[in-house]
Amino acid sequence: MNNTDAINVFLALGQETRVNTFRLIVQRGDVGLTPSEISEKLGIPNGTLSFHLKELLHAKLILVERHGRNLIYRPAADQIDKLNNFLLDNCCGVKPCTTPARKKKEAC
Numbered sequence: 859m860n861n862t863d864a865i866n867v868f869l870a871l872g873q874e875t876r877v878n879t880f881r882l883i884v885q886r887g888d889v890g891l892t893p894s895e896i897s898e899k900l901g902i903p904n905g906t907l908s909f910h911l912k913e914l915l916h917a918k919l920i921l922v923e924r925h926g927r928n929l930i931y932r933p934a935a936d937q938i939d940k941l942n943n944f945l946l947d948n949c950c951g952v953k954p955c956t957t958p959a960r961k962k963k964e965a966c
Contacts, residue, residue, distance in 0.1 A: 859944040863918075867941055870917035875902060876910045883920055883931050884938075890923070890930035 871877050878900055883891055891899075897907050911931060914920045918937045923930050 859940040864941060864944050867917045867919060870913050870919060873910070875906070876913055879907070879910050880914055880919055884933045888932060890932040892928045892930060896931070
């Protein structure tokens with residue numbers, strides 16, 4: 859990943875509806891979501907959702923697959939990993955990081 863790719867990701871996530879949409883898709887993982895499921899869960903009109911999904915696709919943050927008559931949106935894990943690696947490249951000045959490990963959320 860280069861600076862331009864990272865900037866495109868941040869621009870795509872620089873809007874509340876897209877962040878909420880992306881987070882919902884990530885929560886479902888490989889199972890994915892149809893646009894109607896996303897629209898229903900977030901209360902977003904279909905036309906508006908279509909625009910935001912297009913922006914997330916352009917940033918390569920999500921993948922879309924046709925399954926019969928439905929489109930299924932899933933997170934693009936490889937792009938998310940690339941962004942994480944890009945952001946943490948040379949973390950701590952190439953010294954071993956002493957930052958405490960992030961705690962995983964406890965199950966509800």
